[in-house]
Amino acid sequence: MTVRHDPIPADSSADATTDPAPRPHASAEEVAAARSDTKLAQVLYHDWEAETYDDKWSISYDQRCIDYARGRFDAVAGDQPLPYERALELGCGTGFFLLNLMQSGVAATGSVTDLSPGMVKVALRNAENLGLPVDGRVADAETIPYDDDTFDLVVGHAVLHHIPDVEQSLREVLRVLKPGGRFVFAGEPTTVGNFYARWLGRATWEATTRVTKLPFLADWRRPQQELDESSRAAALEAVVDLHTFDPAELEAIATAAGADGVQAKTEEFAAALLGWPVRTFEAAVPAEKLGWGWARFAFTGWKSLSWLDEKVLHHVVPRGYFYNVMITGTKPLATD
Template sequence: MTRNTVPTLHGDIMTTNTPGTDPAPNPHATEEQVKAALEDTKLAQVLYHDWEAETYDDKWSISYDERCIDYARGRFDAIVPDAKLPYERAMELGCGTGFFLLNLMQSGVAKKGSVTDLSPGMVKVALRNAENLGLDVDGRVADAEKIPYEDNTFDLVVGHAVLHHIPDVELSLREVLRVLKPGGRFVFAGEPSTIGDFYARWLSRATWYATTNLTRLAPLNDWRRPQEELDESSRAAALEAVVDIHTFDPDDLAGIARKAGAAKVETATEEFAAAMLGWPVRTFEAAVPPEKLGWGWARFAFGGWKRLSWLDEKVLRKVVPPKFFYNVMVTGTKPAA
């Protein structure tokens, strides 16, 4: 079975292209397209992520150096501590700018990679990042529910913060298992837990409200982004409510994976105190001019996250139920033939 179509955007309508003619990015959606996207989650996915693609790494402090290599590898090792590395060929589902797969490849997890995303803009940036890093990576614009690769193609499929964007998670995981070789493994990390998403959103909203209102005051006015940038962020936030479809209870996510046909399914969670710092920090960064934030801020943000992550792992994990942690990870394998 082969999937030979990929999504593209023509005006307000999502259609398909044949391989080799992936659509171009559309980073400046019209008001009409945004309005249509509020009723069409896949159109919203394309518009929102095309809009963010060129600035996404800066927004989320993503890098391809030791800091994020260690982070990506840490997520992988936390859920698959005994993997036999390297995998020959890996694919990232919903790759964004390539953060997860490219950093995993740099750490020795896989030799060759493929990046896929519904957003043409994200695939473009991910391939550019891979080229700059000298990694052997190809890419396709792809719907996660119709992955455009042959059966039994990959040894490993990974994703970071992608499952919660996909309308039919079970169907997508069936597709993941289809393109995996028998015995191949999938690893998805960074998925929002139901409880974690609740407190993260409230912290983010409170931070945005406080920052955008306090910076109206004359003494703080030079800490305010131009109004057109704030308005654009607000439009993006409206789409974010459409693109963020799911939250997950760890046990429920494991059940979806098993129902899709996966074997050896396991879940894990992480970030409780660290998430309560991370979300206000990221929201504040989005609300103020980037030139106001220097290395001192970066050291505070990353150092604080690391210290609270240590607290989560060494102390809070022993007393706080797993479902209260923000990030959910899941892994499983394709049953051997």
């Protein structure tokens, strides 16, 4: 069976109604085809996840996630005057990063783009529910469908590792930025961090799904159909996660793309050692089994270990051992 993967139009004048429709349920044939077509895999996987993504990753648009998003931004660009007039989120997902940054006062208006029509749909719905002035397009990060010198700020969270040609995408980011405009990308996996996070995730999933087969824990087990669906999604996830980054190498990529003032910082070492088993466990058991007490444990545990990372471990652990890398830079000012 041949699965058609229509190209994303790059014309900034195209109306949003021309964007492709979401495909929330991928067939086995589509999944098979996606193994050799990474951009099709991106669309199928993220369309699949769009309607449940916020719940899966405990994403919200309240003070908890506003503070989290703003903390990531301030870690690399906190000394800049605010607000930026117009911001773009690349690979927006459900809009988590930009919408929470806008709520914190980082940007006045926004645009969201993603290769997944399902994610753009959810991001725009979230923006509307929050009363934020945001437009959106289905777009390939390597050919951003906006004119030169359009945005004051471009942001992204956990997106660069999905893009086949990261340097080309950053060239596009610099093209659509106004001279002196800034980009901030956060939530990218380091090479070492990704190794231990994946290992912890697999071990937790295997242990949880095995233990919940015991009769007296049967009500802690998700229906087999849901577990099978998660396994199929995980198969696509292995295709869509294309890169991990050494912080110095990511700085070199951004500099080669033409950015000025490039700086990368890392975070989450002890916090990641807790966070990945917690998130995997949450995905493996029925949501109704995890109440407010669990949520409080997960959040306070993450905050405490993040404090340990920032105040202590950053001084003794090499930056490449932390799980997340953030990077910022600016578009060079125009010269005569």
